[in-house]
Amino acid sequence: MPILVTGATGTVGGALVRHLVHDGHEVRALTRDPSSPAARALPPSVEVVDGDFDDPPSLVPALRGVTRMHLVAMGGVLGPAGAEVIALAEEAGVRRLVHLGHDDFSRDDDDPLETSHRSLRRVIEGSTLEWTHLFPGEFAANTWEWAASIRSSGVVRAPFPDWNSSLVHEADVAAVAAAALLGDGHAGRVYMPTGPVAIRRTDAVRAIGAAIGREIAFVPLTPDEARAEWAPTLPPIVIDWFLEMGRDPDNNAWVSPDVETVTGHPGRPFPTWAHDHAADFRLR
Numbered sequence: 001m002p003i004l005v006t007g008a009t010g011t012v013g014g015a016l017v018r019h020l021v022h023d024g025h026e027v028r029a030l031t032r033d034p035s036s037p038a039a040r041a042l043p044p045s046v047e048v049v050d051g052d053f054d055d056p057p058s059l060v061p062a063l064r065g066v067t068r069m070h071l072v073a074m075g076g077v078l079g080p081a082g083a084e085v086i087a088l089a090e091e092a093g094v095r096r097l098v099h100l101g102h103d104d105f106s107r108d109d110d111d112p113l114e115t116s117h118r119s120l121r122r123v124i125e126g127s128t129l130e131w132t133h134l135f136p137g138e139f140a141a142n143t144w145e146w147a148a149s150i151r152s153s154g155v156v157r158a159p160f161p162d163w164n165s166s167l168v169h170e171a172d173v174a175a176v177a178a179a180a181l182l183g184d185g186h187a188g189r190v191y192m193p194t195g196p197v198a199i200r201r202t203d204a205v206r207a208i209g210a211a212i213g214r215e216i217a218f219v220p221l222t223p224d225e226a227r228a229e230w231a232p233t234l235p236p237i238v239i240d241w242f243l244e245m246g247r248d249p250d251n252n253a254w255v256s257p258d259v260e261t262v263t264g265h266p267g268r269p270f271p272t273w274a275h276d277h278a279a280d281f282r283l284r
């Protein structure tokens, strides 16, 4: 019986597919575009199935014969289609669901950054499924944002050089997801996987430099300069959120024990992530 992984072409979903395949499990991967380079790069044993959360009935073939699934909170599942997707999963016979999303507990339900995630959370908790929520800390993979400028000019242009964040390796989030999909005792639990230690932006840049054997300069941006830099790729609400968070260098430095508690292994520190992804930052 296949395990359905949605978000399989993404950061955590991709790591989860590799984890499950490595351990000998049958995996079905959902994507909106099976011909994309990311979908074609999935391991050959993976069954790749077309489907889109924005069109819930398109998920029916992917859900057929599935009892366990990983749901990434993206696209339409974060809107009114979320309830339809969960109902379709129940009808198809899904019993266990691991939900990868986001929850900033310090913010209210009607906060624009939280509201769609909270409504999906409520739909899942109101379902008959054995659910587990994963609300990780900041992904180490967010530093891919720096890859192009590191490759082209050996420079990172970013605000808040002292900002401290417990960057988590996607393989550790995936290992927690795999444990919750495969093992018992995770139903009704909320896990918040983080890296084992927080790292400041300048030290993260240094770690990438060490991994690729190249000195990288950190060029600090003012908040206004950062806003202009991010404007082409990020919605204003997300930019405001990042700039607000940056005012307190240690507000994202919290470390959770969940990776080690759930998997039995300590989380990987950022230098390990930089080493694992060095090729993405090297001149090609």
Ligand SMILES: NC(=O)c1ccc[n+]([C@@H]2O[C@H](COP(=O)([O-])OP(=O)(O)OC[C@H]3O[C@@H](n4cnc5c(N)ncnc54)[C@H](OP(=O)(O)O)[C@@H]3O)[C@@H](O)[C@H]2O)c1
Pocket: 006, 007, 008, 009, 010, 011, 012, 013, 030, 031, 032, 033, 036, 038, 039, 051, 052, 053, 054, 072, 073, 074, 075, 076, 077, 100, 101, 102, 135, 136, 137, 138, 139, 142
């Ligand atoms: N980045 C962070 O620091 C961070 C921290 C905590 C929590 N999170 C949460 O982690 C989750 C993943 O975030 P991410 O930005 O890292 O995503 P991502 O890895 O870039 O993955 C996006 C995935 O979602 C799939 N997808 C997007 N829209 C879809 C749709 N309409 N129907 C079906 N599949 C769809 C894509 O598949 P195809 O393109 O192949 O269809 C892709 O595999 C989010 O819920 C986010 O809030 C992120």
